[in-house]
Amino acid sequence: MSNQQVIGIDFGGTSVKLAVVEGSELLTDVFRIPTQDFVGANPLIAAIIDQVKEIRETFPNIAAIGIGVPGAVDFSTGITYNLTNVKGWSSVPLRDEIQRLSGLPTVLDNDANCMAFAEWKFGAGQGYRNVVCVTLGTGVGGGLILSGEVFRGSTYAAGEIGQMSIDYNGVEGPYGNSGALERYIGNRQIAEMAAKMYEEKGLPVPEDHSPEGLAILARDGDEVAREAWRRIAHYLAASLMSTIYLLNPDAVVIGGGVAHAGELLFDPLKAKLKETLTLECFHHLSVVPARFGNTAGILGCSAMAAESL
Amino acid sequence: MSNQQVIGIDFGGTSVKLAVVEGSELLTDVFRIPTQDFVGANPLIAAIIDQVKEIRETFPNIAAIGIGVPGAVDFSTGITYNLTNVKGWSSVPLRDEIQRLSGLPTVLDNDANCMAFAEWKFGAGQGYRNVVCVTLGTGVGGGLILSGEVFRGSTYAAGEIGQMSIDYNGVEGPYGNSGALERYIGNRQIAEMAAKMYEEKGLPVPEDHSPEGLAILARDGDEVAREAWRRIAHYLAASLMSTIYLLNPDAVVIGGGVAHAGELLFDPLKAKLKETLTLECFHHLSVVPARFGNTAGILGCSAMAAESL
Structure with a gap:
């Protein structure tokens, strides 16, 4: 009840x-x-x-x-x-x-x-049968609704999207897992990547180059910040693409601070997914921001x- | 019945x-x-x-x-x-x-x-609740048993492990999906990789450098063939690691021609998984060859x- x-x-x-x-x-x-x-x-x-x-x-x-x-x-x-x-x-x-x-x-x-349960019961995942939920913040977390139930896995450890690899030879994750998504698009890693991008262009690093700061800069037309968001979307798309090929969900719900960037993240993300998924996997798929915040x-x-x- | x-x-x-x-x-x-x-x-x-x-x-x-x-x-x-x-x-x-x-x-x-259903009902996946099945051949296929049922996804397209990405900037897959596993460890790709490895060492490419041929060579002590199997295991481990972080299964069943390499594939594969998974995900996990062939x-x-x- x-x-x-x-x-x-x-x-x-x-x-x-x-x-x-x-x-x-x-x-x-x-x-x-x-x-x-x-x-x-x-x-x-x-x-x-x-x-x-x-x-x-x-x-x-x-x-x-x-x-x-x-x-x-x-x-x-x-x-x-x-x-x-x-x-x-x-x-x-x-x-x-x-x-x-x-x-x-x-x-x-x-x-x-x-x-994931909140978004599926009352939020952006409502009415779908298979939902992948991702939270983008300090770390990258995930929760799965499969066949209309929370899917927890054999030892209740399922849904660790942040630990999935986007590069078998990539940055080491916290468990020796090379290419762990979290090490590319966690809050701190986004800020570090952006700082490096400004430096490489010989530009001063903006004081606030956190995901929030980068969203404001990008909306103001800052080209480096816009490029940073495209890269973030590219990294996220790689792991979501793998997740979708594996699970063929009908919705991907994305929440957490980083998702507040809105279309800066979602537009290149959806474009990339459309480019890399089969029609069967993409045509019915909703990729949507989470409804609930804190x-x-x-x-x-x-x-x-x-x-x- | x-x-x-x-x-x-x-x-x-x-x-x-x-x-x-x-x-x-x-x-x-x-x-x-x-x-x-x-x-x-x-x-x-x-x-x-x-x-x-x-x-x-x-x-x-x-x-x-x-x-x-x-x-x-x-x-x-x-x-x-x-x-x-x-x-x-x-x-x-x-x-x-x-x-x-x-x-x-x-x-x-x-x-x-x-x-996947055969292996789960009667074969190597029997008695497990969450089973990931992979077939390694011309292509790389997959099937999922989740919560004791075949999991087919929202448009019956789930389980496409061969299309998962192991490198966001990697070899293009058949659907524009960069780093598609299948493009690293399909039969033909294995043979091509091995030929290149022999050439790079200035060694003659063995006539039979198919996965079968490479297994025979490796068992006979051929160092290049052994290294080829370690690379194959490394590629496969990357996508299985991602799959396991996502689904936390209790068994991974691997079949198809390439899996006939036995310990040449399974030993480095299991070692890599142990190295890159959390204890919660690894300690109870069985990684086993399929029971049934054709x-x-x-x-x-x-x-x-x-x-x-």
């Missing part, structure tokens, strides 16, 4: 965000608990539970809790392996602890799967929790 | 092969109809139907027909789009024609899916037909 009130808890690198969710609506503001105030898992879990209790005084009908975390989780046991940017969180039975302390049924998944994680884990009831 | 007698029909480039199948057993020799003897679809279909009728005189309990074809098919309508190496076969309603003329329920799929297609389409009853 998906029309119940649940609490969504989204673990970020700097804060844990909580909100009450019904369907695709947030019924409250987003409460934030800064992770840096806590050492290790248990004190932070206690603070979360305090917040949950407070929320339930106003919302007595909360039926479940959904949790999204950055990093690997075992979906079947609800144990987190590690949280990106958060220390002291390996092998924490987070789902069962929250469930035990709150007394509410709890679902735990990684944030990329939550984002709330995708909360909405997705909440929707998973509501569906599990 | 899978313990019924069915006729499996496997369309190859040079002949159509038919056999009576029960479970994973062939109850007859393989009958062959040479495709070159027929111009266009209808005369060949008539010859197939004649053969089917003859078979049913000996096997009156045939319950269904399974057909595997090389090339794109629409699984839902049973229409072939094109058959690799066979002319005059675009947009043929092959499934319905065979069904109408034989009076038997008929299932049609592409041969890579049939191979009969995989017949067994697979037969099993699909039997299961559909």
Whole structure:
């Protein structure tokens, strides 16, 4: 049943965000608990539970809790392996602890799967049967909806689009994986690439050459910034092309900060995909920006929790 | 019900092969109809139907027909789009024609899916939930079993591992897809690569520098041939690594002529995968040779037909 009130808890690198969710609506503001105030898992879990209790005084009908975390989780046991940017969180039975302390049924998944679920249930992926979701930010994450279900893989590690190779002899990825997409179009790598492009042209490197800055520059007609976006699109297209040949999805949903570049990214990306895919794979394919921004994680884990009831 | 007698029909480039199948057993020799003897679809279909009728005189309990074809098919309508190496076969309603003329329920799929189904039901992929099957031959094909079902994608075009890119700036594939795996490790490309490797060393190019020939040479200690196999493994590893990061399967089954090289291919391939995958993706993963050779297609389409009853 998906029309119940649940609490969504989204673990970020700097804060844990909580909100009450019904369907695709947030019924409250987003409460934030800064992770840096806590050492290790248990004190932070206690603070979360305090917040949950407070929320339930106003919302007595909360039926479940959904949790999204950055990093690997075992979906079947609800144990987190590690949280990106958060220390002291390996092998924490987070789902069962929250469930035990709150007394509410709890679902735990990684944030990329939550984002994919939110976009598929309520957002840009709605109505499609096979959806590939990509988030472009500090890293590159992904989540898959296949045959109308979240596809998690054999050890719940599927969807790692950022680790796919676009060059068998390319830049080393974090796991020795040459050509890992993330090492080409992560935020930092985009900024470094752009800086080098300006330098090679003998031009001063703009102070803000982050993806955001590059989008503004490109819209103002800066040729180097426009070329940078074409390269980003080219890199992304290579891995999406491979993903599409493998999975033949009907939609690719792209979110995260880098996707805010809009047509600067999407126009060359779609052109490249059209150029390199068979008609069977391309003609029915939608390549669309994500609908939800920062709330995708909360909405997705909440929707998973509501569906599990 | 899978313990019924069915006729499996496997369309190859040079002949159509038919056999009576029960479970994973062939109850007859393989009958062959040479495709070159027929111009266009209808005369060949008539010859197939004649053969089917003859078979049913000996096997009156045939319950269904399974057909595997090389090339794109629409699984839902049973229409072939094109058959690799066979002319005059675009947009043929092959499934319905065979069904109408034989009076038997008929299932049609592409041969890579049939191979994957056979390996998963009876062969090297048995007992696994998520299986990636690859065939290495003239081209590179693939079939996917995901969550215990054949995964065909939104327009039945999934599994095209041979078209995935291992280099965003690499050799052009047949659809403008730079770095298409098939253009690195198809039979002809392997032979060309090996010839170049011998020439670069100032060595005579062995008469048989096909994958088969290279396997014999490598086993005899030929260093260039051994290096060629390491390169082949390196190329294949790049696309499998991407596939595994995306799908997190529990088995990769590799068949086709090139896979007959055995440990020459599998040892460096597994080493490379171990080197480039996370522990979560690698520790439970089986990378194994296919069990069935030429009969995989017949067994697979037969099993699909039997299961559909």
